[in-house]
Amino acid sequence: MAKTEKVKLPSWKEVVIGGINPDAGSAAKYNSGTWRTFKPVWSDERCIQCNLCWIHCPDSSIMIKDGKVCGMDLVHCKGCGICASICPVKPKKAIEMVKEEK
Ligand code: SF4
Numbered sequence: 001m002a003k004t005e006k007v008k009l010p011s012w013k014e015v016v017i018g019g020i021n022p023d024a025g026s027a028a029k030y031n032s033g034t035w036r037t038f039k040p041v042w043s044d045e046r047c048i049q050c051n052l053c054w055i056h057c058p059d060s061s062i063m064i065k066d067g068k069v070c071g072m073d074l075v076h077c078k079g080c081g082i083c084a085s086i087c088p089v090k091p092k093k094a095i096e097m098v099k100e101e102k
């Protein structure tokens with residue numbers, strides 16, 4: 001049986017610092033919505049304005065007006081579906097993911 005070699009892992013203080021984006025927010029210039037295969041469709045009628053989707057959206061694509069959700073920024077939304085997943089409205093959520101049409 002082969003002997004297992006112990007590897008000494010570096011502490012977090014020794015780990016080389018990774019890449020840093022010095023131009024944070026630059027993705028706003030790109031139409032990242034073109035990467036999407038599913039898009040979120042929001043229902044004003046079913047929405048209870050809990051704002052959970054806004055908090056969890058990784059692309060800041062939930063649009064807010066006067067503290068209330070008013071739609072999605074489909075230019076930047078990548079269609080991850082987190083907003084639909086987190087929406088607490090039952091039995092039918094206030095956000096549904098729908099396949100993009102060509
Ligand atoms: S699908 Fe993802 S990126 Fe698009 S609005 Fe929902 S959480 Fe944001």
Ligand code: SF4
Pocket residue numbers: 042046047048049050051052053054069083086087088089094095
């Ligand atoms: S998570 Fe659902 S109910 Fe809450 S604000 Fe977003 S769409 Fe409305």
